[in-house]
Amino acid sequence: MSSNLKETFTHAPPAPAALAAKVRTLGPSMTRSMQRVAEAVAADPAGCAALTVTGLAERTGTSEATVVRTARVLGYPGYRDLRLALAGLAAQQQSGGAPAVTADIAVDDPLAEVVAKLAQEEQQCLADTAAGLDTSQLDAAVAALATARRIDVYGIGASNLVGQDLVQKLLRIGLIAHAPGDPHLAVTNAVQLRAGDVAIAITHSGRTDDVIEPLRAAFDRGATTVAITGRPDAEVTQYADHVLTTSTARESELRPAAMSSRTSQLLVVDCLFIGVAQRTYESAAPALSDSYQALAHRHSPRHS
Structure with a gap:
């Protein structure tokens, strides 16, 4: 992991709404073990928010140090701050505030479905960038x-x-x-x-x-x-x-x-x-x- 990545995302903790966006944006540049942690918190924020740093490390087959490093790359000073953001994201999703991820466009999709999928993807992309x-x-x-x-x-x-x-x-x-x-x-x-x-x-x-x-x-x-x-x-x-x-x-x-x-x-x-x-x-x-x-x-x- 480069120092540039670390410096860019540790100066101000992002809001819960920005967490999923950061996982999608930064995931490809992470190590494989850090990706497992990032993917886990994005897929199940409520479940991960209930875990200690040790519990999340065990769930993802990584180490406590990897969990803490992932939290810092995502923009949080430590794992405690990440847990708070996860709890906020989980509450947002339960209230219907988080958009669903659509399926990929298939070659046999009718045009009406293509329009709907593209619109959803574009909206998600814009929301992630803004966040x-x-x-x-x-x-x-x-x-x-x-x-x-x-x-x-x-x-x-x-x-x-x-x-x-x-x-x-x-x-x-x-x-x-x-x-x-x-x-x-x-x-x-x-x-x-x-x-x-x-x-x-x-x-x-x-x-x-x-x-x-x-x-x-x-x-x-x-x-x-x-x-x-x-x-x-x-x-x-x-x-x-x-x-x-x-x-x-x-x-x-x-x-x-x-x-x-x-x-x-x-x-x-x-x-x-x-x-x-x-x-x-x-x-x-x-x-x-x-x-x-x-x-x-x-x-x-x-x-x-």
């Missing part, structure tokens, strides 16, 4: 963006589409932003950045070299760097001043990771945009109005 998002990291990223001389956003594939979405929004409130889709162009842009600029890397896996390389170049040149990723222990976070963690739905044959990660990434970039627009409202509002008027004029019958 696990570190608002102090988000606020710091917003502050940097609001005063940035220039903003670069790096992403490949679906993540580049998310980056373009953010750039278009920022441009409409008068900020200078770019989302180069070509990896070589991303690096050549990054080496021009300096203190006062911001670089954002969007990568669910956190291991995409074509995203890590320009972020590292920007980091080395003193720009403020932000990583939007589903893996807070991944390599990309080594070069990020601020880390915004996204959640994702379960990957399946007909639902690749890029689909569900895109949903949570869009939520995060929307939060960034709104935060920046709030901080720069005096200049953002007129710029946004000008862009609306320009588009309205372009599509008016007289202009046509």
Whole structure:
């Protein structure tokens, strides 16, 4: 387990509602023994809340030390705090507050069922991301963006589409932003950045070299760097001043990771945009109005 993962999730215990989200997000990066503990508390919060640290270790075939480490990785100072969160989550589930996990989409599912399953998965993904998002990291990223001389956003594939979405929004409130889709162009842009600029890397896996390389170049040149990723222990976070963690739905044959990660990434970039627009409202509002008027004029019958 990397120190980066530990540092990211031990500064503030998450609310009970965020526990299940953190298990889903952090599970793949845990050791197998820690995964057994995480899976057990997510599957049966009420039962695990009644167990001592020794009891949970015996139930999962692990050690007391593994249980405590798992609690800390999930964001709790110790096992006692995790038990309290488990009791809260169990109460929430009993009151009907926790959404059910739907089955994977099957190749012979009728379209009505596909719609229902996708809607449930998207809702769960958004709720998990919102519950696990570190608002102090988000606020710091917003502050940097609001005063940035220039903003670069790096992403490949679906993540580049998310980056373009953010750039278009920022441009409409008068900020200078770019989302180069070509990896070589991303690096050549990054080496021009300096203190006062911001670089954002969007990568669910956190291991995409074509995203890590320009972020590292920007980091080395003193720009403020932000990583939007589903893996807070991944390599990309080594070069990020601020880390915004996204959640994702379960990957399946007909639902690749890029689909569900895109949903949570869009939520995060929307939060960034709104935060920046709030901080720069005096200049953002007129710029946004000008862009609306320009588009309205372009599509008016007289202009046509």
